[in-house]
Amino acid sequence: MKNTMKSVVLVTGLLARAALWVAGVGLVAMTALIAAQVFWRYILNDSIIWTEPASVMIMGWFIFLGAAVGIREGYHLSFDVMLYLVPERVKLILYSISDTAVAGFGIGMIWFGWQLAAKTAANKLPGLGISGAFDFAPLVAGGILVVLFSIERVARRAAGLPTARFGEDAVEQ
Amino acid sequence: AAASCEITLRSSDTHPDGYPTVAAVNAMGEMLKERSDGRLCIEVFHSAQLGEEKDTIEQTQFGVIDMNRVSLGPFNNIIEETQVPSLPYIFRSVGHMNKVMDGPVGQQILDAFSDHDLVGLAFYDGGSRSFYNSEKPIASIDDLAGMKFRVMQSDMFVDMVSALGANATPMPYGEVYSSIQTGVIDGAENNWPSYDSSGHFEVAKYYTLDQHLIVPEVLVMAKSSFDKLSVEDQALVRQAARDSVPVMRDLWIAREQTSEARVREAGVEIITDIDKTPFIEAMVPVYEKYVTSTVLQQMVADIQATN
Amino acid sequence: MELYVLFGTFVFLLLIGTPVAFCLGVSSFATIAYLGLPPVVVFQRLNSGVSVFALMAIPFFIFAGDLMVRGDIARRLVALAGAFVGHLRGGLGQVNVLSSVMFGGVSGSAAADASAVGGLMVPQMKERGYDVDYAVNITVVSSIIALMLPPSHNMIIYSIAAGGRISIADLFTAGIVPGFLLALTLMIAAWWVAKRKGYPVQPFQGFRMIGTLFVSAAPGLVLVAIIFGGVRSGIFTASESSNIAVVYALLVTFFVYRSLSWNDFVEATLAAVRTTAMVLLVIGCAASFGWLLAYTKVPASMVALLQGVSDNPIIILLLLNVVLLLLGTFMDMSPLIVITTPIFLPVATAFGVDPVHFGVILILNLGIGLCTPPVGAVLFVGCAVGRIPVWDAVRSIWPFYGAAFGTLMLVTYIPALSLWLPSLFH
Numbered sequence A: 001m002k003n004t005m006k007s008v009v010l011v012t013g014l015l016a017r018a019a020l021w022v023a024g025v026g027l028v029a030m031t032a033l034i035a036a037q038v039f040w041r042y043i044l045n046d047s048i049i050w051t052e053p054a055s056v057m058i059m060g061w062f063i064f065l066g067a068a069v070g071i072r073e074g075y076h077l078s079f080d081v082m083l084y085l086v087p088e089r090v091k092l093i094l095y096s097i098s099d100t101a102v103a104g105f106g107i108g109m110i111w112f113g114w115q116l117a118a119k120t121a122a123n124k125l126p127g128l129g130i131s132g133a134f135d136f137a138p139l140v141a142g143g144i145l146v147v148l149f150s151i152e153r154v155a156r157r158a159a160g161l162p163t164a165r166f167g168e169d170a171v172e173q
Numbered sequence B: 001a002a003a004s005c006e007i008t009l010r011s012s013d014t015h016p017d018g019y020p021t022v023a024a025v026n027a028m029g030e031m032l033k034e035r036s037d038g039r040l041c042i043e044v045f046h047s048a049q050l051g052e053e054k055d056t057i058e059q060t061q062f063g064v065i066d067m068n069r070v071s072l073g074p075f076n077n078i079i080e081e082t083q084v085p086s087l088p089y090i091f092r093s094v095g096h097m098n099k100v101m102d103g104p105v106g107q108q109i110l111d112a113f114s115d116h117d118l119v120g121l122a123f124y125d126g127g128s129r130s131f132y133n134s135e136k137p138i139a140s141i142d143d144l145a146g147m148k149f150r151v152m153q154s155d156m157f158v159d160m161v162s163a164l165g166a167n168a169t170p171m172p173y174g175e176v177y178s179s180i181q182t183g184v185i186d187g188a189e190n191n192w193p194s195y196d197s198s199g200h201f202e203v204a205k206y207y208t209l210d211q212h213l214i215v216p217e218v219l220v221m222a223k224s225s226f227d228k229l230s231v232e233d234q235a236l237v238r239q240a241a242r243d244s245v246p247v248m249r250d251l252w253i254a255r256e257q258t259s260e261a262r263v264r265e266a267g268v269e270i271i272t273d274i275d276k277t278p279f280i281e282a283m284v285p286v287y288e289k290y291v292t293s294t295v296l297q298q299m300v301a302d303i304q305a306t307n
Numbered sequence C: 001m002e003l004y005v006l007f008g009t010f011v012f013l014l015l016i017g018t019p020v021a022f023c024l025g026v027s028s029f030a031t032i033a034y035l036g037l038p039p040v041v042v043f044q045r046l047n048s049g050v051s052v053f054a055l056m057a058i059p060f061f062i063f064a065g066d067l068m069v070r071g072d073i074a075r076r077l078v079a080l081a082g083a084f085v086g087h088l089r090g091g092l093g094q095v096n097v098l099s100s101v102m103f104g105g106v107s108g109s110a111a112a113d114a115s116a117v118g119g120l121m122v123p124q125m126k127e128r129g130y131d132v133d134y135a136v137n138i139t140v141v142s143s144i145i146a147l148m149l150p151p152s153h154n155m156i157i158y159s160i161a162a163g164g165r166i167s168i169a170d171l172f173t174a175g176i177v178p179g180f181l182l183a184l185t186l187m188i189a190a191w192w193v194a195k196r197k198g199y200p201v202q203p204f205q206g207f208r209m210i211g212t213l214f215v216s217a218a219p220g221l222v223l224v225a226i227i228f229g230g231v232r233s234g235i236f237t238a239s240e241s242s243n244i245a246v247v248y249a250l251l252v253t254f255f256v257y258r259s260l261s262w263n264d265f266v267e268a269t270l271a272a273v274r275t276t277a278m279v280l281l282v283i284g285c286a287a288s289f290g291w292l293l294a295y296t297k298v299p300a301s302m303v304a305l306l307q308g309v310s311d312n313p314i315i316i317l318l319l320l321n322v323v324l325l326l327l328g329t330f331m332d333m334s335p336l337i338v339i340t341t342p343i344f345l346p347v348a349t350a351f352g353v354d355p356v357h358f359g360v361i362l363i364l365n366l367g368i369g370l371c372t373p374p375v376g377a378v379l380f381v382g383c384a385v386g387r388i389p390v391w392d393a394v395r396s397i398w399p400f401y402g403a404a405f406g407t408l409m410l411v412t413y414i415p416a417l418s419l420w421l422p423s424l425f426h
């Protein structure tokens, strides 16, 4: 169990790393786009009309991907004080309830994100000229990773592996 | 017969409390309540409490909220018929616009909402939008050459400004004042009340009344909410919506007059003596790009034929 | 009843350790389901809540802050502060406060400030014979200054939470006098504690040294000027100037200081992604929560409730301060700004408080909350930097809490402290 889990964790670890890198590239791309917009507006005295909607869309990608990785790496703000009072075993059960709730929310991100994308697929996004469904793609993609990483946490716990939490040092692999 | 409300319709508006559209929907609620013996009520969530227009349109389509007062702009990429009244210089005057929207073309647009989980109830007046700038009095199309104007984030408005020979700069409304002040843009375009309330007249004191856009606003209802009502109640809602239109128009005109008086008092130069023909002729490529289907071409012809 | 579902689920999840963003999201989800409305609205609000152009200033300012810490800009600012006030009683404590004024003025993030200034100052203070708890205390509380001085992304969050109709430039300007006042009261507290404990004094390094350090730190100071000058004059929007801050920090650290390696750059980028994703997910989920509050008319009932308690603005403001401090003790800053602004701003304006003034009160108030247990991100960072348990820090922190609270009272009841400076620009 523990060994199977360790190889699963290797894969999810790579996935998280990849998602984080995509998010990082997104942040740099967003910096470049807005820098270009500033340059065009103030130096060339002209305006680019698609940089703003494009960078807002990139921001959606890196927020939802970064947030999903945050579940795995445990860097989301949380409030652990009450849990000091309960025994370790109860604490682990509560953590798993919490991860299940997060997974449920992730399923909502996928399901309803898809619904929104379907409803707006025929619309055209102003400035970009692409389908309105793209607006919700980051939500769905982030949702998939949220579900995956939450399930991983529950499974890790069941296998006796540690899970990362806010305010603690990161758990390797 | 002040029975408590059996059904409360939640209606969204991005304008603040007291704005003509908010007041009109409130007036509609009072009429509805009286005519239904207190059974049907409307509650207006003003000031964009439930979200901006694009978001509340989706909420109405999903039936999360029951009613929504919105501009036609956000519908342009969803319902093609709504593009027609958004075309530049399509209406000769506000009177012309009202006449068209009260007639068969207006009904055709209202009907088009039903394919998108919505019921079109009524059109409200959105005034007419004209250009203002900080540089010079614009009296002819040549004066516009190379100037930079803020427009709303909409492909059609960007193309309109380009076709007039000027540069379009989409930017958030809240940034317009300082951008004009610092010369990042030369001006923007809007109606009297917004020109006044935004304070833009303080920094852009040439207002050219070319009335390029006379776009009505629309009151829609969620189809799911509408279908839940009995046939009699549906009729009551439709009638109350229609009856709120004159209320809205009166409030709007009063507000326009107040704003115009205030702006004129501030010493703004108003340019009315312009020949609009070259402006209208410049729109040919815009019409070619956006009036694509025969349905839309027929609508444009019908509007132009309305006197 | 739906409010019990909303707040009940929220509190339950919070207590079992669910990340705050998901507490907000899941409780909204549960409440929508309870109301029988289509849950799609929760996810639509989440998506629209993060798709706001003005929010872009937040990742940029955080990114710029990370680059400055890794690229040596922060250290030079601290050295300059040392030359100015290092010779005063409790000198390194004073340096710590002044560093926060200079660095915080650039980064705008209390946690970034605490880790940057704390990481540089706490070891030095230990070495020179200061108690660690003193070093941590002052690092923690003085980092609130970063929230008050421009650019503060929390001011941007507030402006957006208030419907985007409050000028960010006005908010930035309004925070300056209160920020300096807080620095002053903290320097007094630092002096007082240092005197009681008999901490050492360093010799004055001389004006020549100040000059040298000034030149070395100048690029960092220019950044402050660009950001503030750009936003205030209206030439740049907050998003644009935050972007310029990133580009400028990159140019300075790559080409002028040559202090940023490729690895530093990658680490700064990934750190900024982590922080931003965390903050912005909270903002997005709070948009769903806020939608439910509006839908269930909570702000209106809150106004009515408080109006029932008293019609004296002084009492109302005190009540608001107490409620915010209590909330801030349990929760973090950005979610609280987004949740409480739509509720409390109408109350405050109904009693004649200017929205800009209220923003300053709110942020100072919640900033104090960041430094208080049980949940204080900045307190945690400070303790992590000093490697001491939270309890050790909190035991001796009260003079600094006192200074911060005193400043809060002054800022609350003297509107001119916040509004005078912006009024000069109108």
Ligand code: NA
Residues within 6 Å of the ligand: C096, C097, C099, C100, C117, C118, C138, C139, C140, C142, C143
């Ligand atoms: Na400090």
Ligand code: NA
Residues within 6 Å of the ligand: C328, C329, C330, C331, C332, C368, C369, C370, C371, C372, C373, C374, C375, C376, C377
């Ligand atoms: Na706190």
